[in-house]
Amino acid sequence: MSTQANRVMALSEWDDRWQEGRTGFHKPQVHELLKNNLDKVVGGRKGIRFFFPLCGKAVDMKWLADMGHTVVGVEFAVKGIKQFFEEQNLTYSEELVPEIPGAKVFKSTDAKISIYQCDLYKFSSAIAGKFGGIWDRGALVAINPCDRQKYASLLISLMESDCKYLLDTLEYNPELYKGPPFLVTEGDVKDLFGVACDIELLQTVDGFEERHRSWGIDSLTEKLYFLTPKTQ
Numbered sequence: 328m329s330t331q332a333n334r335v336m337a338l339s340e341w342d343d344r345w346q347e348g349r350t351g352f353h354k355p356q357v358h359e360l361l362k363n364n365l366d367k368v369v370g371g372r373k374g375i376r377f378f379f380p381l382c383g384k385a386v387d388m389k390w391l392a393d394m395g396h397t398v399v400g401v402e403f404a405v406k407g408i409k410q411f412f413e414e415q416n417l418t419y420s421e422e423l424v425p426e427i428p429g430a431k432v433f434k435s436t437d438a439k440i441s442i443y444q445c446d447l448y449k450f451s452s453a454i455a456g457k458f459g460g461i462w463d464r465g466a467l468v469a470i471n472p473c474d475r476q477k478y479a480s481l482l483i484s485l486m487e488s489d490c491k492y493l494l495d496t497l498e499y500n501p502e503l504y505k506g507p508p509f510l511v512t513e514g515d516v517k518d519l520f521g522v523a524c525d526i527e528l529l530q531t532v533d534g535f536e537e538r539h540r541s542w543g544i545d546s547l548t549e550k551l552y553f554l555t556p557k558t559q
């Protein structure tokens with residue numbers, strides 16, 4: 328385990344980031360790696376139900392919905408959820424989720440996008456079924472390293488048998504920056520998902536951006552994996 332293993336970020340700290348506008352992780356354009364690999368994740372299917380763990384206000388949700396897919400996201404920060412609908416010019420409703428005390432679901436009026444406002448670990452397939460696609464960007468890399476096993480079990484439990492899961496990870500020197508986002512290695516991906524899923528490394532790209540200099544690093548690699556449930 329790396330030097331980051333014991334770092335814990337509380338949900339309230341994420342809320343603070345949203346309140347203070349410290350959301351440098353947000354991308355105003357559709358993510359290139361999702362765009363490049365859309366055909367692979369869709370695999371000829373129509374009207375896929377996509378899951379976005381820790382969705383933030385990812386514009387990718389609207390992009391997929393506009394193509395006829397439906398999207399379910401989970402995000403703790405109310406501010407992020409409201410900004411998503413407002414910035415995408417989508418009207419939405421807000422309802423309590425009876426199965427999860429304190430949680431709400433925000434739904435676009437056309438019902439194509441639903442975002443559950445709760446701690447991810449309270450979510451399960453009992454709430455919104457299973458999914459045919461998963462876009463994991465800023466999610467596995469953002470959760471506390473001590474929760475990875477729990478996270479992987481949850482994500483695996485949300486996969487339909489034909490699910491295609493795109494997992495975006497970051498690699499950089501963890502001695503230099505404490506995270507989040509945290510380092511996730513190929514070994515980590517295999518350890519977490521290898522028993523349940525076939526794993527293919529699809530793309531390795533230079534993910535370094537100027538904003539990363541403030542983390543004290545000068546290189547960062549982004550890796551995209553394609554996970555599918557092992558056939559029994």
Ligand code: SAH
Pocket residue numbers: 338341342352353354380381382383384385401402403404407445446447448464465466469470
């Ligand atoms: N995937 C988005 C956001 C990445 S940042 C993107 O790529 O832009 C990680 C997000 O996860 C933050 O918005 C944070 O508020 C949310 N988050 C962190 N831990 C969470 C948890 N346990 N449950 C739900 N949301 C969480």
